[in-house]
Amino acid sequence: MLQSGQQLDLVFAALADPTRRAILARLAAGEATVNELVEPFDLSQPTISKHLKVLEGAGLVSRGREAQFRPVRLNAAPLETAAHWIGDYRRFWEESFDRLDAYASELHRKEKNHGRKRKRSSK
Amino acid sequence: MLQSGQQLDLVFAALADPTRRAILARLAAGEATVNELVEPFDLSQPTISKHLKVLEGAGLVSRGREAQFRPVRLNAAPLETAAHWIGDYRRFWEESFDRLDAYASELHRKEKNHGRKRKRSSK
DNA sequence: GCATAATATTGCTATTTGGCAATATAGCCA
């Protein structure tokens, strides 16, 4: 089992590529074969296979076996982990809490005083 | 202005590094100077500065100017974009819709029949 | 068994990334 930090590394890294996000979007419409995933892109089949390996490594897709096909299906569970991580920051874009926080901490830092006196007149 | 796709590239790539996520976590407690951000890590100051540049490039932090300090503060707006993107997949981990979808599309694919007949007896 | 179709693997590139030490820049204060 992967530690959650490394899990997030892999998931966010996988999501950082537009081709891979497009693949996930396609899979949201249902499972697909590799060739079906190749079609919409101007990329070679091996390249798509490599992307699929990255997605699989992040746990975002899983593969089936059906004749000579290896159908790819979306596995959204890791997205929940990612959503949860991001969700911890929700208040920072929903409220204007950040301003208050930033100000409070700025004061705090000034008081701790990193080897210098007080600031006198900003700017 | 950046296109939303490239924006997502940068944001997810920024979030893919544990050091950068830790920096954001620290900034959630309020703004900080570069040196304050260096302290908790066993990394050099230039390395942290480079991470900050990545975060800044993704729009996740912004810099101030105060004497010789360049205070770093969290800017959560891009996280909202990321959260929204991930949110489109919420039903896939909340409901068991995916199973239905996958099955439906599998049937569809079999009917379209990519150059072969029907499956006979799996495995 | 053989031809074909689907997918994976194997080199091979060019680019990007994360790290460092060393050095440069910039602002404060005495």
Next chain:
DNA sequence: TGGCTATATTGCCAAATAGCAATATTATGC
């Protein structure tokens, strides 16, 4: 002015990444 502090920049390296063409693998169906 000169020295100190905070931060940025530069130059370097090793590892990872995204892409390709070519080839190998695997299963089907005649």
